[in-house]
Amino acid sequence: MTKVTMSVNGTERSGEVEGRTLLSAFLRDTLGLTGTHVGCDTGQCGACTVHVDGKSVKSCNMFALEADGASVTTIEGMANDDGSLGVIQQAFQDHHGLQCGFCTPGMVMAAAALLKENPKPSEAEVRAWLSGNLCRCTGYHNIVKAILAASGQDVSKEFAA
């Protein structure tokens, strides 16, 4: 067992891990941050997406030891300081961008990384960016809409099919 220390949502956290412990498992099992979900074992679903040093990362694709000393943000760190929903989170609620909620933390984290890089993405850019995040519930319609809305674009008109 080895000790790892990282800043998680602005707080220094540490714990003992095995070499094979994944970052996702460390967050969930050691730190109890169960907002980060695990939906697959091949790095495809994106439910485990977090930010490591500002970059969006699939936390099941990284060993906890690799994040030693890093600054990690999870879904639990995405609300405003007063506890209200952040802009992206609020857009997901406003536009019904989630149903069962299982993919949602990963979707929000992926969307945040996208908007940081590309503040006014087109529909096609949003869809392309999300291709590493699976959702089985929404058919993606309202997720894409929510992210476009969060970027300040007008989504009031129903999209022509």
Add this chain to the structure above:
Amino acid sequence: MPADGSIGAPDKRREDVRFLTGKGRYTDDINVNGQLYVHFLRSPVAHGRLNGVDTEAARAMPGVVRVFTGDDFADVGGLPCGWQVTDRHGDPMQEPAHPVLARGKVRHVGDPIAAVVAETLNQARDAAETIEVDIEELPAVIDMKAALADDAPKVHDDLKNNLCFDWGFVEENKAAVEEAFQKAAHVTTLELVNQRLVANPMEPRVAIGDYAAHSDESTLYTTSQNPHVIRLLMGAFVLGIPEHKLRVISPDVGGGFGSKIFHYAEEAFCTFAAKQLRRPVKWTSSRSEAFITDCHGRDHVTTIQLALDAENNFTALRTDTHANMGAYLSTFAPSVPTWLHGVLMAGNYKTPLIYVNVKAVFTNTVPVDAYRGAGRPEATYQLERVIDKAARELGVDPIALRRQNFITQFPYATPVAVEYDTGDYVATMDKLEEIADLSGFEKRLAESKARGKLRGLGVNCYIEACGIAPSNLVGQLGARAGLYESATVRVNATGGLVVMTGSHSHGQGHETAFPQVVAGMIGIDPSMVEIVHGDTANTPMGMGTYGSRSLAVGGSAMVRATEKIIAKAKKIAAHLLEASDGDIELKDGQFTVAGTDKSVAWGDVTLAAYVPHNYPLEDLEPGLEETAFYDPANFTYPAGAYACEVEVDPETGKVTIERFSAADDFGNIINPMIVDGQVHGGIGQGIGQALLEGAVYDENGQLLNGSYMDYTMPRADDVPFYAVDHSCQTPCTHNPLGVKGCGEAGAIGSPPSVVNAVVDALVRAGHDITHIDMPLTPSRVWSAMQG
């Protein structure tokens, strides 16, 4: 219809706040003090004789508490099947045993052989590696038709053969159908495959068993759509635990789509092992494990024939389907290709004579059961494909051919045993033509052509039977359970309500929509209503959520219970107002004596119920809590019309969905935002089936695409925005809300329109093809173009 309140409003979902902030409580988020972890050693082969399982080394591994094998379950029941089909000859289906852990034989890749319980998950996994299994591999039966050959290896040695049942529906129609085919002016025949799908809710299954020695009570936390059903099946049939000693909790569940209806071996295992070991036992499925243990869906091979007269009226329909059951009978498997499929074969059309034959077959594959739509997508797909093919053969417009044959008079008794109460198929088709801008197709076709792309248009209709189900009827059809739903409405002294329901939400937004119903009836703010579900200890016995039943059946139970509440509250109000209860009106949360200005508020009445100082004790009990069980009189029949436009790349065969439009009739709507979302999700899955998905077994029974690396789930860039409309509303006549259900429509209605569109594109480009089997991958479409 209850009085207007917030019914019909697109209320934002209250559950979203916890999901968006990482505070959801899914089963895997739960850890019970002192819990152990189980890892299952699963069969690597599809069919084999189990000659020995040597667990000695594993038992000595660090952290291992116990290793279980099939022998530990010798005195325990097997997993039961909840539906019995009677075949054409009057015999019951063949029903094999389904042990919790394999004994004697393994019958599919993934069949559990041993279970290692250890202090940590890694220890359990490491120890499982050391188990030596002596399996004598046997030839596997994978193809359904081969499985029915006389000399085919038997999946279950104690059964006569691999035929589960041979079902004819309606058997008495058979001769008349034959005769109609002889007289037909035209017969269209189509052979097709409705491929095997993997449901793939994003949350893998999880089970945690816990046992309290002080009270002899077992608790199972599980990712289930119907905790009461699991309690009943597991308690009564598998483990022999009386229901009052067994509690099943399904907290937040990350999607189900049918695959979390069924009672699975891992649930029974964890409950059993926790009691044996006196410690909690947790199992979390990996995705790879989910692919070989969650029940699969569809997997039908069908020949369908449509007979038409000289005026192009449909005169008869017959189908011949082989339906894969997999290696064992899952909980509701026999109902899917029969009663959820055969009874829908009339579709939206007045075909007078129909005969459906289904042969259900055992193979060495993962069991197959309900997946979103369950039987109804299979029915819709074959019917809407054969109609399209007929239109092409006859040189008539496929929409006109459908319109000509629409049922227009309601109620309508079909030749396949059900009665549609309401519908307006002309209206949904009109609406579809409008929202899909079908008149603009030619222009878009020209634009595609200019870009070097082939464009096609596909349209189809669908009907489904939802609001599952009238217990009396399904009892005659073989269901071994009732399919009512329940609700308890508990009003607190200060006026807030807790509604306890047997329905379960795993994405459908019940916590938001149900309060709209109850609060709307009383005229109070929906925030005063809390929904409790997913725990057998604090909800009345209910059958759970599937078959688009939660609002139509569960919502109706809630209405009935709330009506009882209102009736009693009016009596209390009458006493407080010194009036007769017949004169009391309730509006906006205020009880008024009709025609006067005398009134008392909801909160004063509820307080009086619990602080009965001035209270008619001689006439009424104190308290305000009522329960209702609602059993529907009929199914509900949502219906609609869908259109898809595709572009096909002539070089590669790649299909892109350019437009997708859905005009649905769900009857009355409680929350249109949630309804839109349900339809979107269903369409996404339907497009997935049409273009991308399909579980592939090799001839040895190895699942070739058992992970997201190989099984192509639809992604955001595979689908467009969808145009959905549910303004056509013919309310259901037999439930108090007039609702029909919307959960499965999208998945049922969308595959045929996609395939119709691709065939259309290719035919327009001069290719001589009539059909391509799903999924329409680039290679399949490209091959069809070569050929």
